[in-house]
Amino acid sequence: MKEYTTDKLRNVVLVGHQSAGKTTLAEAMLFNTGAISRMGRIEEKNTISDWDDEEKERGLSLTTSLIPLEFQDHKINLLDTPGYTDFQGEVKNAIRVADSVFVIIDSVSGVEVGTELAWRYAEVYQQPIIAVINKMDRENANFSGSLESLRAAFPEYKFVPIMIPIGSQSDFRGVINLVTMKAYFDAGAERADIPTELMAEAEEARTYLIEAAAEADDKLIEKYFAEGTLTPDEIRDGMRLAARDHRLKTVPVFVTSGGKNIGTIPLMEAMLRYVSPPSERRFQTVLPDGSREYRLRPQDDSKPLAAYVFKSSTDRFVGTLTYFRIFSGHLDSASQTYLNASNGKEERITALMTMRGKEQIPLSVLHAGDMGVAAKLAHTKTGDTLSSKETPIVISKPDFPDPLYQVALIPKTQADTAKMGTVLTQLCDADPTLRWRQDADIKQTILEGMGEMHIAVAISRASKLGVNLDTETPKVPYRETVTAKAQATYRHKKQTGGAGQFGEVSMRVEPNTGGGYVFRSEVFGGAISSSFYPSIDKGVQSVLSTGVIAGYPVVDVAAVVYDGKEHPVDSKDIAFQIAGREAFKEAFIAAKPVLMEPIMEVQITVPEAMMGDILSDLNTRRARVQGMDTENARSTITAEVPLAEMMRYGSVLRQITGGRGIYTMKFVRYDVVPAHIAQGIIAAHKPAAAAE
Incomplete structure (x- = not known):
């Protein structure tokens, strides 16, 4: 590959919903440059982008692929990103390093959830956007309908076709360049005259293009008002300004069929003309x-x-x-x-x-x-x-979404156990939306990601790195606490012929909401020597991690020693540890204990017509709906839902919406588990506790 200076570089990212045709479009562009002699097909598992075995097996992109294109004495660094919403982190990072975002839209489906996600990411990073209506050769392809879906979904933007299709569906055979008013058939290497029957449509679309180009520059708009038109070079200049400045909210629109390699050369030329060189990037x-x-x-x-x-x-x-x-x-x-x-x-x-x-x-x-x-x-x-070592510079990272899906990991062998931490760290270093931790409270190794497929791919990659893992649903990290005051006295007395053990503790347990665990003494008159207070505290703390009623950590309680007895010979550290522990447990059980569960704030965005189905499902999940909002035919529901009800929600949402819904989730607080549910959790713990 030859050397390319900054002015000869273009950095472009292809984003969009799953199956919008990004990988096939990249394949067509590779073919046009001569880098490959035959276009690969996803069905044949031979595309350049999706080379990983996991991608071939699943038939979709799982990571961002770098595809350098040498074209017309320039180098285009093309980034082909996953469309599946589990892999949002890949999309965010790719947008972060591109200089223009090409949003690929399926001409049959129009704007979908993946379109909207990628669009919003481009807005966050203030990136210029160009829209490509792809797959125009498909049955039911509709250029006008797709264009209108863009305008409905993003009404604050002006969408300006630079190319319009010649034919549609099986008759799609080329594009009309509204700047040059020439037709480009097939890949678009050669110019031709516009078919007579499309001339009126092209002239009308060109008028709209000229107006949009004029609005990008004061001099151009003066020229347009004075003469009523612009030259092709002036149109290009105006649209170049519009396409390179995200603040103008003007989006050029192109039309292609990646699979049939139609309209792809004009699209590549647009990458050179309308995308800023990297020197212009802040x-x-x-x-x-x-x-x-x-x-x-x-x-x-x-x-x-x-x-x-x-x-x-x-x-x-x-x-x-x-x-x-x-x-x-x-x-x-x-x-x-x-x-x-x-x-x-x-x-x-x-x-x-x-x-x-x-x-x-x-x-x-x-x-x-x-x-x-x-x-x-x-x-x-x-x-x-x-x-450089002399001038350290740290570039800011994207803000990645919180994980939505988690599994508990079970290494299959001792060798897997030994290597698991190293391999999981490697995977998480490569993917910022993947996280792992040892959860001491539930005694499980937890892997978190953006969805079921995301986690499945990570497990598969771990296997290829030599660590084989089984998974199970994680335990919910419940907590135990009390809602009332109660007291108990426990005497520990043990005589085995030699030195004995003796300690008696009277303890009160009471709520300490939001204050964690507190130990204090109200003993007066020396009933218990102060030297035994740490022993009693140690005995109580031995219970905090293992729980009293259901095996979960104890939080927000005060343990108050108010009386007790000791023996001048037999009282010792271990005796007061045991007495303190058992007094605490008895008082805890009497103090109206409850289980606490994590509550998550969930935001779900779905097509407006599906909101009723989502609300019905949320009602079965003990959700408390906090608000609803509808904009551009999509509804967003905000609700507070127990984590226990959200463990596998991504799969449910995909099933309800056919993959057209997305959600985010973050921890809010702990709240009391309803009594009838808590009873089942406590009952399930008793056999396990007895077995131990």
Whole structure:
């Protein structure tokens, strides 16, 4: 691959709902550049983007693929992202490093939940957006309908077709370029005259395009008012300004069929014309005090190095591959040591490359704005920044969503147990939306992610890294507490012929809401020596982690010793530990104990017509609906729901909505478990406790 300077680079991300055709579109563009001699097909498991065995097996993209395209003396770093909503983290990071977001819309389905998610991410990172209505060759394809669905979903934007289709469905055979007023049949390498029957439609659409181009620049609008039209170059200039500035909220619209390779060359030309070169990109950094500031354009090779890691992957045989985008500065292939500014550790880069799917392509230099890959970096994970040691720069990371799905992990062998922590850490370092922890309260290893498929893929990857894991539904992290005051006295007396044990403790247990555990003494007159207070406290604390009524941690209680007795010879530490423990348990049981459960704030967004079904389902989950809002034919329901009722909600929501719903979930507080449910939990604990 030849060397490309910053002005010859374009960074584009393809985003959209699952099955909108992103991977097939990338395949067509690769074919157009001559990088491949035959277009692969997802059904045949031979596309460049989806090269991983897991992707081939499932028939969908699971990670972001870097696809460099050499086209018309430029290099387009194309990022093909997953559409399945479990993999939102991949989409966020890809948008973070692109300079324009191409939103791919299925011409039959129009705007879907994945479209909206990606669109909002582009807004968060203030990225320009270009819309591509794809799959125009499909049965029931509808360009106008898809365009209207965009306008309905995002009414604050102006959608301006630059290309319109020639034909539709099985008759789709090309596109009309409204700037040049020429037709481009098939892939679009050659110009032709517009079919006569489409001329009126094209002229009407061109008028709308000219008006939109004029509105982007004061000089152009003066020219338009004076002469009533613009030249093709002026239209391009106006739309270039509009397409590159997110604040103008003007979205150019193109039309393609990736599978039939129709309209794809004009789309690639648009990437060169309407996407800003990387020199124009500003980027946000994190200062040592935690505040943030923007590094303003232009970015070039002479600036300090700042390379953001947007992806990393680990393979048993290849090792770790680190994908990055250089926001400023440059890298060459000479072995050098750089600073991971995110953690302060040094990394040596011995060779540079780019990837085309799984193919490694060596590079000698990467200029500002380019994307590349380094192998075997030991201390760098997704979201980190590589910089020069002299001028550390930390690029701000995206805010990733909270996990929605979790499983408890069970290693299959002792060898798996020994390696599990290392492998899970590798997986989570590569994917910021994946988290693992040892939960001491429920005594399980928990893996959290964005959904069932996300977790299943992680388990499969762990297996490929040599750790085999079974999964089960995690225990709910209930808590135990009391709602009233109660007291009890317990005497521990043990005589075995030699030295005996004696300790008597009178204890009161009472609520300490929000204050955690407190131990104090109200003993007067020396009934118990103060030297035994720590022993009593230790005995009580031995119960806190294992619980009293159901085996869950005890929280928010005060244990108050108010009386007791001791023996001048037989009283000792262990005696008062036991007496304190048993007095606490008896008083706890008498103090109207309750189970507490985690309550989650859940936001569910679905098509408006499905809101009734969602509300009906929530009613079965002990939900408390906090609010409902409908906008652009989509309804958002906010509710508080016990975590116990949400453990597998993603699968239920997908079933109810046919994959058209999304939800977020975050912890709010603990609340009392209803008595009839608590009884079942407590009853289930008794056999297990007896067995122990």
